[in-house]
Amino acid sequence: MLNAVSERFFSLSRRFISSSNPNLITSLSLSSNPNQLLDFFDALLQRCLTLHQARQIHSQFIVATAYRSPFLAARFIAVYARFGFISDARKLFDSTSIEGLNNILMWNSILRANVSNGYYEDGIRIYVKMRKFGILPDGFTLPLVIRACAHVGNYSLCRIVHCHVFQMGFRNHLHVVNELVGMYGKLDRMGDARQLFDGMPVRSVVSWNTMVSGYALNYDSDGAYSIFKRMEIEGLHPNSVTWTSLLSSHARCGLYVETLDLFRLMRERGIEISAEALAVVLSVCADMDEVDRGKKIHGYVIKGGYEDYLFVKNALIGTYGKHEHLGDAHKIFFYMKTKNLVSWNALISSYAEAGLCDEAYAVFLELEKSDGHQVVRPNVISWSAVIGGFASKGRGEESLALFRRMQLAKIIANCVTICSILSVCAELAAMNLGRELHGYAIRTLMNDNILVGNGLINMYMKCGGFKEGHLVFDNIKGRDIISWNSLIGGYGMHGLGENALRIFDQMIKSGMKPDNITFVAVLSACSHAGLVAAGRNLFDRMVTEFRTEPNVEHYSCMVDLLGRAGLLQEASDMVRNMPIEPNECVWGAVLNSCRMYKDTDIAEETASHILTLKSEITGSFMLLSNIYAASGRWEDSARVRVSAKTRGLKKIPGQSWIELKLGKLKLIELLKI
Numbered sequence: 001m002l003n004a005v006s007e008r009f010f011s012l013s014r015r016f017i018s019s020s021n022p023n024l025i026t027s028l029s030l031s032s033n034p035n036q037l038l039d040f041f042d043a044l045l046q047r048c049l050t051l052h053q054a055r056q057i058h059s060q061f062i063v064a065t066a067y068r069s070p071f072l073a074a075r076f077i078a079v080y081a082r083f084g085f086i087s088d089a090r091k092l093f094d095s096t097s098i099e100g101l102n103n104i105l106m107w108n109s110i111l112r113a114n115v116s117n118g119y120y121e122d123g124i125r126i127y128v129k130m131r132k133f134g135i136l137p138d139g140f141t142l143p144l145v146i147r148a149c150a151h152v153g154n155y156s157l158c159r160i161v162h163c164h165v166f167q168m169g170f171r172n173h174l175h176v177v178n179e180l181v182g183m184y185g186k187l188d189r190m191g192d193a194r195q196l197f198d199g200m201p202v203r204s205v206v207s208w209n210t211m212v213s214g215y216a217l218n219y220d221s222d223g224a225y226s227i228f229k230r231m232e233i234e235g236l237h238p239n240s241v242t243w244t245s246l247l248s249s250h251a252r253c254g255l256y257v258e259t260l261d262l263f264r265l266m267r268e269r270g271i272e273i274s275a276e277a278l279a280v281v282l283s284v285c286a287d288m289d290e291v292d293r294g295k296k297i298h299g300y301v302i303k304g305g306y307e308d309y310l311f312v313k314n315a316l317i318g319t320y321g322k323h324e325h326l327g328d329a330h331k332i333f334f335y336m337k338t339k340n341l342v343s344w345n346a347l348i349s350s351y352a353e354a355g356l357c358d359e360a361y362a363v364f365l366e367l368e369k370s371d372g373h374q375v376v377r378p379n380v381i382s383w384s385a386v387i388g389g390f391a392s393k394g395r396g397e398e399s400l401a402l403f404r405r406m407q408l409a410k411i412i413a414n415c416v417t418i419c420s421i422l423s424v425c426a427e428l429a430a431m432n433l434g435r436e437l438h439g440y441a442i443r444t445l446m447n448d449n450i451l452v453g454n455g456l457i458n459m460y461m462k463c464g465g466f467k468e469g470h471l472v473f474d475n476i477k478g479r480d481i482i483s484w485n486s487l488i489g490g491y492g493m494h495g496l497g498e499n500a501l502r503i504f505d506q507m508i509k510s511g512m513k514p515d516n517i518t519f520v521a522v523l524s525a526c527s528h529a530g531l532v533a534a535g536r537n538l539f540d541r542m543v544t545e546f547r548t549e550p551n552v553e554h555y556s557c558m559v560d561l562l563g564r565a566g567l568l569q570e571a572s573d574m575v576r577n578m579p580i581e582p583n584e585c586v587w588g589a590v591l592n593s594c595r596m597y598k599d600t601d602i603a604e605e606t607a608s609h610i611l612t613l614k615s616e617i618t619g620s621f622m623l624l625s626n627i628y629a630a631s632g633r634w635e636d637s638a639r640v641r642v643s644a645k646t647r648g649l650k651k652i653p654g655q656s657w658i659e660l661k662l663g664k665l666k667l668i669e670l671l672k673i
Contacts, residue, residue: 074109081113089113104138111144123148124157142170143179150183158183178206185214190223209241216249221258224249240272247280256284260293275306282315286322294319314342321350326359341376348382352389357398360389380414388420396424400433413440415449422455431463438472447472454482461490466499481515489521497529514546516553523557527564535561552578556586563593568602575609582609595627603627 073096080089093110101107107130114123127145130137137145142165149158162180170176177200184193193214200207208231215224228246231238238246243266250259263281266273278301285294298316306312313336320329333339333347344367351360364386367378383406390399403421406413413421418441425434438456441447447456453476460469473479473487484507491500504522507514514522519542526535539558542548550558555578562571571590575582587609594603 074105077106077109077113081117086113086117086119101133102135104135104141107135108138108140108144111141115144115148118151120148120151124152137164137168139170139173139175142168142173142176146176146179146183150186153187155187155189158187172201174200174202174204174207178204178210181207182210182214185210185217188218190214190218190220205236205239205242208236208238209245212242212245212249216245216252219249219252221249221253221255238271240274240277243271244274244277244280247277251280251284254287256288259284273300273304275301275304275309275312278304278306279309279312279315282312282319286315286319289322291325308337310336310338310340310343314340314346317343317346317350321346322353326350326354326356339376341379341382344376345379345381345385349385352385352392355389355393357386357389357393357395360386378409378411380411380417383409383411384414384417384420387417391420391424394427396428399424412444415446415452418446419451419455422452422459426459426462429463431460431465434459434463434465435468438468448477450476450478450480450483453477454480454486457483457486458490461486462493464494466490466494466496481512481518484512485515485517485521488518488525492521492525492528495528497525497531497534500525500529501531501534514548516548516551519546519548519550520553520557523554523561527557527561530565532561532565532567552580552583552586555580555582556589559586560589560593563590564596566593566597568593568597568599572602572606591627598627600627 073092077089077092080086080092089110090113093106096106107126111123111126111130114120114126123144127137127141127148130141142161145161146158146165149161165171165173165176165180177196181193181196184190184196193211197203197207197211208227211227212224215221215227224246228238228242231242243262247259247262247266250256250262259281263277266277278297281297282294285291285297298319301307301312301316313332316332317329320326320332329347329350333343336343344363348360348363348367351357351363364378364382367376367382383402387399387402387406390396390402399420403413403417406417418437421437422434425431425437434456438447441449441452441456446452453472456472457469457476460466460472469487469490473483476483484503488500488503488507491497491503500522504514504518507518519538522538523535526532526538535558539550539554542550542554555574559571559574562568562574568590571593575586575590578586587606590606591603594600594606
């Protein structure tokens, strides 16, 4: 239709858009043919680049003609929606005449405007209103409604819309059925999706891609691969979208090597490498710590001209950040012309995971600032990354302060946030705060999450709340090895070795296989409780029964067990006969036992081994100095301390924490003692 527009109209269109001068429109004759008028304004809208221009064109349309066109009104609604001004689109729709409302084009335009801008529930309401108005949907209406229902996530609602599709004769409409297949995939109803797919008389490449994507969303790499192979068997050629969905399904399932193999196969077959595929492979490189491969993929990004794709840049930040190439990550972030919340969170998380809490917090504060132009604000992921970063570095007070700020900002905590704060409560022995978090988890139904459940067990057991810890353990759904280890470790650190051994036996009977951490926890429990025979028996069973080779931590526990029992020579002999190289922690366990029993001979021999390690840990020097002092050898004690000082080693003062409750006011008072 645009070919029929006169050169005069095109000239006016170009001049109007370039100058944004609304007076130019008055040179258009008001007596022009209505079709030419519509063509003219349609041409203007297609060339419209800003919201300001769209509003100018709209106002001039009202001035220039009284002719009302549902087609052009729908165009204006689409333009307003494109710029994100859904309120303007709704006002225009609401002012439409009855004649316009009888046109399906108007309803489709306002429906698309709402759905494309994320107003899914409003889109469904518009559909209901349309049906009440007596307008029947067409092949453009139903896919939009189906998409809205999929995002709302209500299965019953989706089934109703599915019935509408069949009742109105769209059961074989390719585009509509493809949307239904995608809807069930988003709802984790791949059985329903597969039934629809298998019943389709005709399938397009989009149909196959939708199935592969559905399996990918539901972490089913086998299902995705079976559809992919079936597609090839039936003589169809998977396109770039199919391959990318297959890559995504394998990556989401943790099949990183297979993902990289598929990517290599894509290149060998000459499949177009999309920006989405590169983003998936970059995330895999990050999780595999494949920094060199990540750099090669970055090369593909540059060669393919995908550098300006926002989601690709975000993936690059995550890749370099996880490899601790934070300078490169920050450089990419700094030079980004456009940043979204994912960009900020990627950099914050990179710093936090690298242990650079202050740098992560600095980026967080920059995000938090509002300069009037910034449209992104910290979300729960931003807060959780910084809180978790401080918690992992033992800076619990700062984690708690940030958590309080997060609550005041009315940001709802998620499972990651709760787990971080629970770990802080465990370290600070703040059981009252831990109980409050437990209550919050119950109210928000997060207590069913295995990570939160394990965090609660760990917190209660470390704080001495054995009854409560056991209660959480008994009620946790799908308990895993971490659940058992937390219970065993809690009893062990409080010297309740027999309880720890009892739980260990229950664990074995339940069919759960112990891991290295389990044996460290049980051996440590035996050490603290002085259960030498039980410890020796367990150490032997590690190899004979559980086929687990002891590592340096297990030997350290055994040496500590023997040393605490006064068997210093046996402990020293065990270290010398270890099949692996002992570290300072193992020799330190011997040295600590020498301090307890004032055995300077074995202490001196042990210290000579520690000195050969060129250790940077101050504790061993202080232990040896104290052993000499306890034996009255003051000159030797002073000599060791001078040696430590010469090496530049300093002893960091220890600190303890207590929790106070003052009257009715519950506070966490962090007092250094």
